[in-house]
Amino acid sequence: MLPVIFNLDSDPSLFNRLASALPAEMGELEQRRFPDNENYLRVNSDCQGKDIFIFCNLFRPDDKILRLIFLTDTLKAMGANKLVLITPYLPYMRQDKQFLSGECVSSKPFSKLLSSYLDGLITMDPHLHRYHALDDIYTLHSKAVSAAPLIAHWIEQHIPNPILIGPDIESEQWVSQVAALAKAPYEILNKIRHGDKDVEISVPSNSDLQHKTPVLVDDIISSGRTMIETVKRLQEQGMKKPTCIGVHGIFSGEAYQALAAIADIVTTECIPHPSNRIEIAQPIADTANELLNELT
Numbered sequence: 001m002l003p004v005i006f007n008l009d010s011d012p013s014l015f016n017r018l019a020s021a022l023p024a025e026m027g028e029l030e031q032r033r034f035p036d037n038e039n040y041l042r043v044n045s046d047c048q049g050k051d052i053f054i055f056c057n058l059f060r061p062d063d064k065i066l067r068l069i070f071l072t073d074t075l076k077a078m079g080a081n082k083l084v085l086i087t088p089y090l091p092y093m094r095q096d097k098q099f100l101s102g103e104c105v106s107s108k109p110f111s112k113l114l115s116s117y118l119d120g121l122i123t124m125d126p127h128l129h130r131y132h133a134l135d136d137i138y139t140l141h142s143k144a145v146s147a148a149p150l151i152a153h154w155i156e157q158h159i160p161n162p163i164l165i166g167p168d169i170e171s172e173q174w175v176s177q178v179a180a181l182a183k184a185p186y187e188i189l190n191k192i193r194h195g196d197k198d199v200e201i202s203v204p205s206n207s208d209l210q211h212k213t214p215v216l217v218d219d220i221i222s223s224g225r226t227m228i229e230t231v232k233r234l235q236e237q238g239m240k241k242p243t244c245i246g247v248h249g250i251f252s253g254e255a256y257q258a259l260a261a262i263a264d265i266v267t268t269e270c271i272p273h274p275s276n277r278i279e280i281a282q283p284i285a286d287t288a289n290e291l292l293n294e295l296t
């Protein structure tokens, strides 16, 4: 029996390519708001005994999470078998520690919530800093797709003589992999974060920098401050205009405009944005298939 795939999200372009790369039948959903703005949701497909993929890309998660929970609950009541969420961006991973007393370590309750309603989860490069793997907090079966081969391929095709720069120690896990695959050197800088939009980046030490094209690689671009401060340090060293590559381009507020004024920007399709250059549908679909085979 073919699995059924539903789209709960607003990224029809990525959804359609995913759906055609998967052996799955298209599920039909009816969604609207009641006059009081509460959500109405109805599943118009037969799901009895079938495995289900739910595409719900959870950037800006608070607007989406309730509909996701409503859908999983409805599908289970209709006799669906395994429920697998496909979310290229996995939110609430960055608060992985209590810095001040009384703070919510939101990654934990969020992982408990998803784990209690779903059997499986596919995402791309989740922000693993103090956690080593999603299994540290998620009890469902998860798989993280790596963007490193896709980014390395893009760099090889577009950037002559690159040097990769990681703005902070967390970025080393991505930058080192991309550098190895693209056969390019890399350097990791130090970042001190003083606040949400206040970061300090160390000066690069590589004496070869002037002769190369700098390519900054990070998992998330949110306020853009990490990338902007890094570009400024490179400018002080007299380097060429850099390319900033983000797996997840969130670009809150004026982040995109501010960064675009001083660097070229490239992102993967994990979050829909005009800077998307790197396609992700095929590796996500392949991994979704693998995970479903392991679950069933």
Ligand code: R5P
Residues within 6 Å of the ligand: 167, 168, 170, 171, 196, 199, 218, 219, 220, 221, 222, 223, 224, 225, 226, 227
């Ligand atoms: C955190 O350490 C991440 O890897 C990114 O460096 C960070 O999320 C970027 O955030 P922002 O764009 O707000 O500086």
